[in-house]
Amino acid sequence: QSALTQPASVSGSPGQSITISCTGTSSDVGSYNLVSWYQQHPGKAPKLMIYEGSKRPSGVSNRFSGSKSGNTASLTISGLQAEDEADYYCCSYAGSSTPWVFGGGTKLTVL
């Protein structure tokens, strides 16, 4: 199972919006509405930010939103804040044989 494709880095200024893409295939992202997004600060465990493509867990800011079109999922962060600077990983269900595949991660820099 190949990893999902994410840009290595994105950046934005405080208050701006950014979007991180996550491209898979018709066997994973395209087949299931089960994409999740994780935020990881340096030295910390990952944190779930979006699940089932567009749903936010309790306690996650509504500045974070998720969407999907075809084989590509996206995470949008609006009103960028300094604390959003972190690594972001997408993850998709890929069927019963090897259920989960992650993207390579995207480093978000808040300028």
Place this chain on the structure above:
Amino acid sequence: EVQLVESGGGLVQPGRSLRLSCAASGFTFDDYAMHWVRQAPGKGLEWVSGISWNSGSIGYADSVKGRFTISRDNAKNSLYLQMNSLRAEDTALYYCAKGFTVTTRGAFDIWGQGTMVTVSS
């Protein structure tokens, strides 16, 4: 407080075995699937293995299939990962993660702090 605490990591020689444990607290353990996810130093996340609430559904990444075995003991609120025939490329921080649902199809909503496994001679 919902908590996952991993243990069992360490330095091990190539070809040897290691068993990781994850102690869960603060939630009804047998209501949820559980997973192991690893992160090599300076690298991204890699899903390793997952197990449904009743151990009826188990999955592995191709990279560990045939070498690693996941299991759980619901009476002890514990998750395990038996790692055999370890390789240098298995060196990573191993996270225990709680699934969102009883099946392995749910996202990972709670993570432990990880236990480091280093495979080296």
